[in-house]
Amino acid sequence: MMRSNRDWDRTMATADSLDNLAQIRASVRALCTRFPGEYWRKLDRERDYPTEFVAALTDAGYLAALIPEQFGGSGLTLIEAAAIMEEIHASGGNGAACHAQMYTMGTLLRHGSDAQKAHWLPAIASGELRLQAFGVTEPTSGSDTLSLRTSAVRDGDHFIVNGQKVWTSRAEHSDLMLLLARTTPREQTKSRTGGLSVFLVDMRLAQGTNIRINTIRTMMNHATTEIFFDDLRVPEENLIGQEGEGFRYILSGMNVERILIAAECIGDAKWFIAKATAYAKERNVFGRPIGQNQGVQFPISRAYAQMRAAELMVREAANRFQAGHDCGAEANMAKLLAADASWAAAEMCVQTHGGFGFAEEFDIERKFRETRLYQTAPISTNLILSYVAEHVLGLPRSY
Numbered sequence: 001m002m003r004s005n006r007d008w009d010r011t012m013a014t015a016d017s018l019d020n021l022a023q024i025r026a027s028v029r030a031l032c033t034r035f036p037g038e039y040w041r042k043l044d045r046e047r048d049y050p051t052e053f054v055a056a057l058t059d060a061g062y063l064a065a066l067i068p069e070q071f072g073g074s075g076l077t078l079i080e081a082a083a084i085m086e087e088i089h090a091s092g093g094n095g096a097a098c099h100a101q102m103y104t105m106g107t108l109l110r111h112g113s114d115a116q117k118a119h120w121l122p123a124i125a126s127g128e129l130r131l132q133a134f135g136v137t138e139p140t141s142g143s144d145t146l147s148l149r150t151s152a153v154r155d156g157d158h159f160i161v162n163g164q165k166v167w168t169s170r171a172e173h174s175d176l177m178l179l180l181a182r183t184t185p186r187e188q189t190k191s192r193t194g195g196l197s198v199f200l201v202d203m204r205l206a207q208g209t210n211i212r213i214n215t216i217r218t219m220m221n222h223a224t225t226e227i228f229f230d231d232l233r234v235p236e237e238n239l240i241g242q243e244g245e246g247f248r249y250i251l252s253g254m255n256v257e258r259i260l261i262a263a264e265c266i267g268d269a270k271w272f273i274a275k276a277t278a279y280a281k282e283r284n285v286f287g288r289p290i291g292q293n294q295g296v297q298f299p300i301s302r303a304y305a306q307m308r309a310a311e312l313m314v315r316e317a318a319n320r321f322q323a324g325h326d327c328g329a330e331a332n333m334a335k336l337l338a339a340d341a342s343w344a345a346a347e348m349c350v351q352t353h354g355g356f357g358f359a360e361e362f363d364i365e366r367k368f369r370e371t372r373l374y375q376t377a378p379i380s381t382n383l384i385l386s387y388v389a390e391h392v393l394g395l396p397r398s399y
């Protein structure tokens, strides 16, 4: 038996929050039993969106976990939100279909005006408005966000947006998009990071005319797209915070994104480890369970130890965020270590299952493809390593 999550949670929580966490975990697990492997397999085969699953999470209030109660949200902590995502993944599901609804609104919550928050957050909390799309990455700039080219040029009380984004996930299942665009040409900005602004774009009216969306098929079922903006008019009341400060606002939201996605990786790793452990006990070859061979046991034990270590960093990052401390280094390291742990567990799980690891009906090959993404998105491993080198270790800036 693997240790229970309650044992793991005990290391971090007070008695009250421990009960709350245990309840959240149990109810998310119960919800996920309604969406078993066959559900995800069928969607994966057809590259379809898990509409019913997302609706169930929305109805239960989980996607509004981080929206304060005054705006109609569940007002949970980041530690609790991370437990939700972890449980979805540990149950064999995939929260990537909707995780952005949980955190993308953070930019609005932290940097929006009172009027913007009162206008948008209650509808986002209820799920009436889906804020699932986050438009940062562009084809020519890639990881070098400051080189992005999509422009937003002021025209009276509007901004006119032109350009292209790529890998904008869930855009076809979203009413709103958080968009990062250049409002001042780079050569005219005073600081390296200035001149970018964040907008809340209402995509409902503009689709097909000023916004064109193309689906990108990927190795896993991810509902990701490329988007073209052609003279899209965005009212100035949809500018979040101050013009030119957008990069800073986006960065402040990225810690939460990294921590939640790291929690998903921890959930994936737990799923792979549980699956491999069960199979190693029941599969008999040469007249004994394969799990009796140390050559099979050790990779499972190693994956478990690696997952536990990464889990501690995820909790450290979430606790620091919750306490209002700087958590940039911990959030980045949590994402790095958890993505490595889930990828190592995925590899181990395939190997433990022999040929059956490749069979669709075992779900392992699907989860293997799904968890591979987190070596690259939302930030690639190399970029995290260079963050640690520069910001934690004080090594010279490399780019």
Ligand SMILES: Cc1cc2nc3c(=O)[nH]c(=O)nc-3n(C[C@H](O)[C@H](O)[C@H](O)COP(=O)(O)OP(=O)(O)OC[C@H]3O[C@@H](n4cnc5c(N)ncnc54)[C@H](O)[C@@H]3O)c2cc1C
Residues within 6 Å of the ligand: 133, 134, 135, 136, 137, 141, 142, 143, 144, 166, 167, 168, 169, 170, 218, 222, 224, 373, 376, 377, 378, 379, 380, 381, 382, 383, 386, 398, 399
């Ligand atoms: C399925 C999927 C969904 C996504 N969803 C979204 C989304 O919703 N919104 C969004 O904005 N983006 C999204 N992304 C984009 C994602 O954040 C980027 O793919 C990621 O940040 C890497 O950028 P890139 O693909 O342009 O790679 P590049 O920047 O071109 O990098 C390519 C490789 O070179 C390495 N590299 C680049 N520069 C350096 C350097 N200086 N030092 C060392 N190594 C370097 C990188 O680590 C990487 O391995 C998604 C991507 C995928 C695949």
